[in-house]
Amino acid sequence: MAYVATRGGERAIEQAERLFRAEMGEITDARVAEIKAAMPYLIDRVMGEASLYDEDLAALALAQTGGELFEAVLVLRAWRTTQPRLQVADPIAQEALFTHRRISAAFKDIPGGQVLGPTLDYSHRILATDVLSGLPFKPAEVEPAAQPAPAYQPSVAAWQAENDLVDLPAVDDTAPEDIPDVTREPLLFPAKRAHTLQSLARAETGGALALGYAAMRGYGQAHPTVNELRLAEADIMVRHPNGTVFSAGRVKVSQAEVVSKKGEKLELGFAATLGWNEVKCISAATLDLNSAGAEKGSATEEEFFIYHTEGVESSGFCIHFKLPHYVTFQSSLDAMRDAKAKAVSQKEPAE
Amino acid sequence: MSLATLTKDWAPMSYGFLDASAKREIRRKMLKAVAVPGCQMPYASREVPMARGWGTGGLQVSLTLMNPFKRVKVIDQGADDSVNAASIRRFLARVSGAPTTLDTLEADLIQSRHRIPEEKLREDQVLVLQVPNPEPLRPVQPNMSIARQMHADADYGRMWLQLYEQIVRSGRVMQGASYPSLVNGRHVMTPSPIPRWDVPKLHMAKHLTILSAGREKRIHAVPPFTRVEPLVFDDVPYKVEAHGDLTCNRSGAKGFFMNEIPQDDGSSTYEISDSEFGVKTIKQAEGAPVEFGETWYTDGEMSS
Amino acid sequence: MTITIDAPKLVKAAPLLRAQNVSKTYGAVQAVRDVSAEVFPGEVLGIVGESGSGKSTFLRMLNLEETPDSGSYTLDLPEVEGNLFDLDRFARRMLCATRIGIVYQNPHLGLLMKHSSSGNVAERLLVAGERRFAVLREKASDALEASEFPLDRLDAPPAELSGGMQQRVQLAKAIALEPALLLLDEPTTGLDVSVQALVLDTLKRLQQDRKITMVIVSHDLGVIRTLADRVMVMRRGEVVEAGLADQIFQDPQHAYTQQLVHAKL
Numbered sequence: 032m033a034y035v036a037t038r039g040g041e042r043a044i045e046q047a048e049r050l051f052r053a054e055m056g057e058i059t060d061a062r063v064a065e066i067k068a069a070m071p072y073l074i075d076r077v078m079g080e081a082s083l084y085d086e087d088l089a090a091l092a093l094a095q096t097g098g099e100l101f102e103a104v105l106v107l108r109a110w111r112t113t114q115p116r117l118q119v120a121d122p123i124a125q126e127a128l129f130t131h132r133r134i135s136a137a138f139k140d141i142p143g144g145q146v147l148g149p150t151l152d153y154s155h156r157i158l159a160t161d162v163l164s165g166l167p168f169k170p171a172e173v174e175p176a177a178q179p180a181p182a183y184q185p186s187v188a189a190w191q192a193e194n195d196l197v198d199l200p201a202v203d204d205t206a207p208e209d210i211p212d213v214t215r216e217p218l219l220f221p222a223k224r225a226h227t228l229q230s231l232a233r234a235e236t237g238g239a240l241a242l243g244y245a246a247m248r249g250y251g252q253a254h255p256t257v258n259e260l261r262l263a264e265a266d267i268m269v270r271h272p273n274g275t276v277f278s279a280g281r282v283k284v285s286q287a288e289v290v291s292k293k294g295e296k297l298e299l300g301f302a303a304t305l306g307w308n309e310v311k312c313i314s315a316a317t318l319d320l321n322s323a324g325a326e327k328g329s330a331t332e333e334e335f336f337i338y339h340t341e342g343v344e345s346s347g348f349c350i351h352f353k354l355p356h357y358v359t360f361q362s363s364l365d366a367m368r369d370a371k372a373k374a375v376s377q378k379e380p381a382e
Numbered sequence: 383m384s385l386a387t388l389t390k391d392w393a394p395m396s397y398g399f400l401d402a403s404a405k406r407e408i409r410r411k412m413l414k415a416v417a418v419p420g421c422q423m424p425y426a427s428r429e430v431p432m433a434r435g436w437g438t439g440g441l442q443v444s445l446t447l448m449n450p451f452k453r454v455k456v457i458d459q460g461a462d463d464s465v466n467a468a469s470i471r472r473f474l475a476r477v478s479g480a481p482t483t484l485d486t487l488e489a490d491l492i493q494s495r496h497r498i499p500e501e502k503l504r505e506d507q508v509l510v511l512q513v514p515n516p517e518p519l520r521p522v523q524p525n526m527s528i529a530r531q532m533h534a535d536a537d538y539g540r541m542w543l544q545l546y547e548q549i550v551r552s553g554r555v556m557q558g559a560s561y562p563s564l565v566n567g568r569h570v571m572t573p574s575p576i577p578r579w580d581v582p583k584l585h586m587a588k589h590l591t592i593l594s595a596g597r598e599k600r601i602h603a604v605p606p607f608t609r610v611e612p613l614v615f616d617d618v619p620y621k622v623e624a625h626g627d628l629t630c631n632r633s634g635a636k637g638f639f640m641n642e643i644p645q646d647d648g649s650s651t652y653e654i655s656d657s658e659f660g661v662k663t664i665k666q667a668e669g670a671p672v673e674f675g676e677t678w679y680t681d682g683e684m685s686s
Numbered sequence: 687m688t689i690t691i692d693a694p695k696l697v698k699a700a701p702l703l704r705a706q707n708v709s710k711t712y713g714a715v716q717a718v719r720d721v722s723a724e725v726f727p728g729e730v731l732g733i734v735g736e737s738g739s740g741k742s743t744f745l746r747m748l749n750l751e752e753t754p755d756s757g758s759y760t761l762d763l764p765e766v767e768g769n770l771f772d773l774d775r776f777a778r779r780m781l782c783a784t785r786i787g788i789v790y791q792n793p794h795l796g797l798l799m800k801h802s803s804s805g806n807v808a809e810r811l812l813v814a815g816e817r818r819f820a821v822l823r824e825k826a827s828d829a830l831e832a833s834e835f836p837l838d839r840l841d842a843p844p845a846e847l848s849g850g851m852q853q854r855v856q857l858a859k860a861i862a863l864e865p866a867l868l869l870l871d872e873p874t875t876g877l878d879v880s881v882q883a884l885v886l887d888t889l890k891r892l893q894q895d896r897k898i899t900m901v902i903v904s905h906d907l908g909v910i911r912t913l914a915d916r917v918m919v920m921r922r923g924e925v926v927e928a929g930l931a932d933q934i935f936q937d938p939q940h941a942y943t944q945q946l947v948h949a950k951l
Contacts, residue, residue: 040461040463040464040465040467040468041463041468041472043465044465044468044469105429105431105433106431108429109429109430109431111429112399112400112401112404112428112429112430113394113395113396113399113400113401115401116403213426214426214428215403215407215426216426217424217425217426217599218424218599219424219527220526220527221527327525327527327528328524328525328528334525334526334527338526343429343433343434344434344435344597346433346434347433347434347435347436347438347597348434348435348514348597349435350433350435350436351433351434351435351436351514354436354458354466354495355458355459355464355466356459356496356575357459357641358459358460358496358497358559358575358576358577358639358641358655359496359558359559359560359575359577361577361623361640361641361642362558362559362577362578362579362623363558363559364558364642365558365623365624365625366554366555366556366557366558367556369554369621369624370552370553370554370556373552373553373554374552374553377553535775535776535779537779537813539809539810539812539813540798540809542809542812543798543801543805543808543809543812546805546808546809546812546819546822547801547802547805549819550802550804550805550823550841551841615817615818615819615822616817616818616819617818617819617820617821618819
C-alpha cells in the first residue's frame with residue numbers, strides 16, 4: 032500500500048490544539064470582561080511583558096490561552112508585530128506622573144510624603160476559604176483621609192542631586208521619533224541606553240527576579256536601597272498634525288529607582304514598565320545598578336541579563352527541546368560509535 | 383474624500399503576516415549576508431505566531447520571500463509530515479495564499495529544520511535553514527559580543543584547538559552535526575544542525591542558502607557557487623556519517639542518510655530521512671510515474 | 687689592468703629591536719618616562735627594577751598589548767616596517783602571534799589552563815596557519831621537549847601541573863614558532879628556589895642553542911645576572927643606568943644601581 036505521509040502529522044496537531052482548547056470551552060466577550068475586572072495585576076504583568084498596553088487584548092490573550100502566561104505574552108507580541116506605528120508620544124517627566132503609590136526606603140519621610148497607595152504589603156496572607164462555601168468576601172470600605180495625598184510629587188533623586196549626593200543622568204532631549212527602538216533594530220553590545228531600558232521594561236518577571244535576586248544576595252557588586260518606587264498613570268501626549276498636543280489617554284506605569292553607595296556619591300539603577308509590577312521593577316533596577324563595571328563575559332553584565340530575561344525567547348527555546356532532534360542525535364551516535372570502535376581496535380594486543 | 387476612501391480596510395494582519403518594516407529589515411539583512419558569505423548579520427527579529435526556538439527565524443525569511451505564486455516545501459528532520467513542519471507549512475499557505483508541495487523538484491522555496499534534501503537543488507530554488515544557535519564559537523566563547531570580535535579578527539585558533547583536542551582524546555573529530563565550516567575562505571559559520579552528511583552539499587552549490595536564527599537574531603548566507611569547507615586538518619579527512627551502505631526498510635532506497643529505528647530485540651532498522659524521497663521510491667516500485675532529480679550522493683558516496 | 691680593492695668596512699650588526707622615547711601615563715601616574723632600548727640579534731637584555739619601576743608596563747608595550755602615549759618601536763624583520771605602535775589591529779595581532787613570544791609571571795595569563803599542554807602549544811601553530819595534525823603534534827612535542835617538559839604529561843592540562851611545569855608550557859608555547867623576539871616577565875618569580883634554578887637553566891640552554899633574542903624583566907638580580915648580556919636599570923618609570931651586564935654588576939655607576947647590586951651581594 033502506498034505510503035501516505037502528510038495527513039497523519041497534520042491531523043494530529045489539529046486535534047492536539049482542539050484538545051487544549053476544549054478545556055476552556057467557548058470564549059465570549061463576557062468572559063474577557065470578567066477577566067479584565069477580576070485580574071488587573073495579571074493583566075498588568077502580561078501587558079508589561081508584551082510591551083503592548085491594551086487591557087481588552089490582554090484579557091482576551093489570557094482567555095484564549097487559558098492563563099498560560101508565556102502563550103498569552105507571545106500571542107500579544109505577535110499581534111504587536113502586525114500593528115502600524117502611528118506616532119511616538121512625548122516623554123513624561125517624573126513630576127507629571129499621576130501617582131497612586133510612592134514610597135522610599137532611603138528616608139523616613141520625603142517631600143511629597145510616603146504614599147502607600149494600594150498594596151498587600153502589610154496584609155495577612157490568609158486564604159478566604161469561606162468563599163468556596165458560598166460566603167462572598169466583601170472587602171472593607173476604604174476610609175478616605177481628610178486631605179487627599181498629592182497626585183504629583185517631585186522625585187527623591189532631585190532632592191539628593193541638589194544636595195550633591197547623586198549625579199543625575201544628563202537630560203536626553205532626543206526627539207521621540209529618533210529614540211532607538213529595540214523591536215525595530217538589532218540589539219548589539221554595549222547596548223544603547225534606550226535599548227537596555229526597553230529590554231528591562233519587557234523583561235519576563237520571573238527571569239528578572241531570579242537574576243535580580245542573585246545580584247541582591249551578593250553575586251552582584253552593589254547592594255540596593257529602594258530610593259523610590261512608584262505606581263502611577265502616565266498621559267500619552269501626542270501631537271495632532273495641526274500642532275496641538277493633547278493626551279490620548281492614560282496608561283498605568285510602574286518604576287523603581289535603586290541606589291547604592293559608590294565612593295562619595297550614590298549610583299543609580301532604574302527600571303520602568305507598562306502596568307503595575309513592583310517585583311519586576313525592583314529586580315530589573317537592581318540588575319541595572321549592578322551592570323556598570325561588571326566583568327565582560329560575567330553573569331552580572333548587561334549582555335547576560337538582557338538575553339536571559341527575554342521571556343518569549345527563553346520560554347520558546349526551553350520548549351523547543353520537545354521538537355524531534357533525532358537527526359542531530361544520530362550524527363552524535365555515529366561519532367561516538369566510531370570513536371569507541373577505534374578505542375577497541377587500539378586496545379587489541381599486538382601480535 | 384473620506385477616511386474610508388483614503389485608507390485600506392482594517393485587517394488583523396498584512397499580507398504574509400509581517401508588515402512592510404519587518405520585510406524591509408529582513409531583505410536588507412539578507413542582502414548584507416549574501417554580500418559577506420558566512421558572516422552573521424544581526425537583525426531585528428520580530429515575534430510571529432509561533433514560539434521562539436521553533437523556527438521563527440526561518441519563518442521570517444520565508445514570509446519575506448513569499449508571494450502568491452511561490453511553491454513552498456517545509457521539512458523537519460527531513461520529513462514533510464513532521465508535526466512542526468506541517469504547522470509551518472499550514473501557516474505559510476494561510477498567510478500568503480501560496481501553493482505548497484512535498485516534492486523537492488517542484489519547490490521554489492524550501493524551509494528546513496536540520497536537513498538538506500537528497501535531490502540537488504537548482505539555481506532557481508532557495509533553501510532556508512532554521513538555526514538555533516548561529517554562533518560556531520559558542521562552545522569556546524559564550525559571550526556573543528566577544529565572539530563577534532573574534533570573527534572580525536578571524537581569531538579562530540580556539541575553534542581549531544577544540545578539534546585538535548578531540549582527535550587527541552578520541553582519535554577523531556567528535557563534532558556530530560553543526561560542523562563548523564569556512565565560507566568563502568574567510569568566515570567560519572555553523573551550517574545549522576544538519577548532519578555532516580549534508581555539509582558538502584553546500585559547497586559550490588547552484589542554489590542560494592539563507593540561514594536564519596530568530597531567537598538569537600542573526601542571519602547568514604551561502605551564496606551560489608561559494609566555497610564551504612568543513613574545518614579539517616589536511617591529514618585527517620572529513621568523515622560523514624557511516625550511512626553509505628544502509629538500506630531503507632520501507633522503500634528500499636539505498637545509500638542516503640537514514641533514521642535509526644531501534645527494534646524490540648535490540649537491533650535497529652533504518653528509514654530514509656528524506657521522507658518524500660522514500661515515498662517517491664515506493665511509488666516508482668509500484669509503477670507510478672515519478673520524477674527523481676539528480677542526487678548529491680550516488681551509491682552512498684558524495685559525487686564530485 | 688688595475689684592480690681596485692675597497693678598504694675593509696667594519697660590519698656592524700643592526701639591532702633587531704629598537705625602542706625610542708617610549709612614555710606612558712595612566713591618569714596621574716607616569717608609568718614609563720622616555721625609555722629607550724636597543725637589543726641586538728641573539729642578545730639578552732635584562733630589565734631590572736623594583737615593582738612600580740615601569741619595567742612590566744614597558745614589556746607589555748614591546749608585546750604590543752598596550753600603546754604608549756609617545757615613542758616608537760621597530761623590529762628589523764622583513765614582515766614589518768616603521769613604528770609598530772602605528773600598526774593596525776590585524777597587522778599587530780599577526781605580528782604578535784607569529785614573531786613574538788611571551789612568558790608571563792602568572793601562567794593563567796599565558797595559558798588556557800583547562801586545555802591540554804600540547805594543545806596550548808598547538809594553538810600557536812594553528813593561529814599561524816598550520817593545518818596538519820601530525821605536524822602540530824610533532825612540533826608541539828618538540829617545543830615542549832626543548833623546554834625540558836616531561837613528554838609523558840604532554841596532554842595534561844596546565845591546571846593539573848606544578849608552577850615550574852606551567853612555566854615550561856608557556857615557554858614551549860612562546861618558542862614553538864621560532865619567534866624573532868622572546869619576552870619574559872618575571873618568569874621564575876613565585877616558583878620554589880630549586881625550581882627557579884631549573885627553569886633558568888632551561889632558559890640559558892635554549893638561548894645558547896637557538897640564539898633567541900630575549901628581553902627579560904625581573905626584580906631579581908640573580909635571574910638577570912644568569913641570563914642577560916645587557917642590563918637596563920629602571921626606577922619610577924625611568925632608565926637610571928644601562929650597559930653590559932658585567933659592567934653594571936661589577937662597576938655600577940648610579941646610586942640606585944649600587945644599592946641594588948650591594949643589597950643582593
